[in-house]
Structure formats: C-alpha cells, structure tokens
Amino acid sequence: MQYPRHKITHGEEMMSAMADAMPLPVVVIARDERIMAANAPARALFNESMVGRHYITVLRQPILLDAIENVLRLSEPADATYRITESQRDLVYDVALRPVIVEDFACVTIAFEDKTEVQEAGQMRRDFVANVSHELRTPLTAVLGFIETLLGPAAEDANARERFLTIMDREAKRMNRIVGDLLSLSRVESERRVRPTAEVDIPAVLRSVVLSLQPVAEKQNVKLIVEGAETSEMVPGDHDQLTQVFTNLIENAIKYGGRDKEVHICMTSHTVEPTMRSSAIRVDISDQGEGIASQHIPRLTERFYRVDSHRSREMGGTGLGLAIVKHILNRHRGRLRIESHKGQGSCFSVILPYE
Structure with missing residues (x-):
C-alpha cells in the first residue's frame, strides 16, 4: 500500500x-x-x-x-x-x-x-464423544459376543449359559449406570447458572446418606464415623443434588478405602472459610486407603478419568461420579478440595457457603 x-x-x-x-x-x-x-x-x-x-x-x-x-x-x-x-x-x-x-x-x-474457550469446548465435545463411545463399546461388545455364543456353540450348555448370562447382566447394568450418570450430568449442567434457593439441612442429609450406605459399608466391614452432624445447619441448596454429592463421595470412600477400615465424615462450621472468604459449612470425608498420587489429583473431576481403570470398572464405577460432584458444587457456589498422599489415604472436602 x-x-x-x-x-x-x-x-x-x-x-x-x-x-x-x-x-x-x-x-x-x-x-x-x-x-x-x-x-x-x-x-x-x-x-x-x-x-x-x-x-x-x-x-x-x-x-x-x-x-x-x-x-x-x-x-x-x-x-x-x-x-x-x-x-x-x-x-x-x-x-x-x-x-x-x-x-x-x-x-x-x-x-x-x-477463541480459546470455543476451541477448548470443541475439543471437550470431541473427547467426550470418544470417551462415551469407548465406555459403551466395551460392555456392548461383551454382551453381543456372549449372545452370539449362546445362540451358537453354547446353546445347549447350561453351565456356560448361566455364566454368560451373569456376565451379560453385569455389563448391561454397567451400561445403564453410565447412561444414568450421563443424564444426571446433563441435568446438572443445564442448571449450572441457576443457583438453588431452597434451604437444606446438611447434617440431616449426611445422616440420611450414611444410613442408606450402611449395608454397603457392612459388606466391606467398613465403619462409618460421623462427627459434628448432631445439630441443624441450613444452607441454600438442592436437597437431591447435595444428597447425590455426599452419596458419591462416601460410597467412593467405602469402595476405595479398603476392607476392615474406617471412613470419617466430619462436619464443621466456619465463620470465615479461607477458600470462600465467607462463612461456610465444611464436610471432610476421609478414608484409610492407598491414597492417590499427586499427578492424578488435578484430573480426578474430569469425565471418565480414572486412576486405575480396571479396578474402577470392577467396582462398578462409571468415571463420572466426581465430575457430577464438581458440577453440582459449582452450581451451589461451593468448592471441592482433595488431599491425598500415597499410603496415607484421601480426604475429599465439600465446602458450601451459608449465603
């Protein structure tokens, strides 16, 4: 020019x-x-x-x-x-x-x-579709393979039929859990900008969740110890979603904490919570498991991220539980803090503001 x-x-x-x-x-x-x-x-x-x-x-x-x-x-x-x-x-x-x-x-x-966020969102969508396809393809391939076997070589084999049907039942239930968690995650994300206004009694939620998970804990001979949840403490929230948060976290502590151990659920009220700069309720859920290596902690709330994929699937995990927890707490303007060291167990902390 x-x-x-x-x-x-x-x-x-x-x-x-x-x-x-x-x-x-x-x-x-x-x-x-x-x-x-x-x-x-x-x-x-x-x-x-x-x-x-x-x-x-x-x-x-x-x-x-x-x-x-x-x-x-x-x-x-x-x-x-x-x-x-x-x-x-x-x-x-x-x-x-x-x-x-x-x-x-x-x-x-x-x-x-x-355009960073647009590109990141596009990459997240592509990764999400790939992950969902992989997670569903594995059990679906197993089920289709067993059906083919039952219709062919094992049609008259009663022992094989019972064994295959048991595996098919487990894989079908796993697919159902994945779909259920995907629907739950979708609902939470659709409401992420709408902060709930109803009052929820957090100690009552904790007591209810612990009672419902008692049979799961007994199977693992795990003792659930609750501290600080005797009185009533109200915060703005969605009762069902907060119930889901504590159910996911306490159930994980039972599963991954190991047999014959203890899970501690401790609730405290802070006039000034350092991570929130305001008054808040804090619930610490601690296990006595193997702990989590530091490089995994930042990624634990990613969809389908697992520290041990085989162990997680064997225990019925979908890889979506902590992602759902994170999105629910974001909707409540809350925080999830994770502390863990190899061989020393893990502590998952839920922080919910009073206002």
Missing part, C-alpha cells in the same frame, strides 16, 4: 480514540509501519510500551506478520490466527486485519478475538 506523505492528523487521533473504545484488543498500524495506537486490552496482551515501535518487533508470529504486510501492500482485508502460551495454557485468537484509507489518512486496524 502506497501512502501519501502527511503530518499527524486528526484522523490518527480519532483512530486512537476508537481503539480505546473497543472491548477487544485492537492495534492500529500507521503508514510508516509503526504502531500508532493500542488499547488497554492489546497492551495487556503484548506490551505496555508497544506504541511507537515497528510492528515486527511486537507482533512476532510469521503468519500474522505476512497478513499485515499483505494488507499494507494490497489494501485488502485479511484474517489470521494468533497463538500464544500463557500459564501453561494455549490461547488462540482470531485476528481481523482491515485497511482504513480516508483522503490523506491511512492505517491498518488489527482486532484480536479470543
């Missing part, structure tokens, strides 16, 4: 003011190829002292530099992608480059639109 020679004009001042008014990061490049203006979001993205510098020294990525050069040369709009890594997270921006020519004034405006 060939620009006429000129002095600083009102047009340049106007472009600078317009850039400042834009919510997206906007950079304006003058005809001498230096950055004429950059609004606050752009300076935060690149450099506070970027104005006045040649654009090549600030916008260093070759794809973006080629696009800018083409707009300067051809006076035609262009689009590009800008990628950076910040705090171990890959950020992706769609970049719109547009020439501006008005009488004796010319420049190029560059707007950056953050």
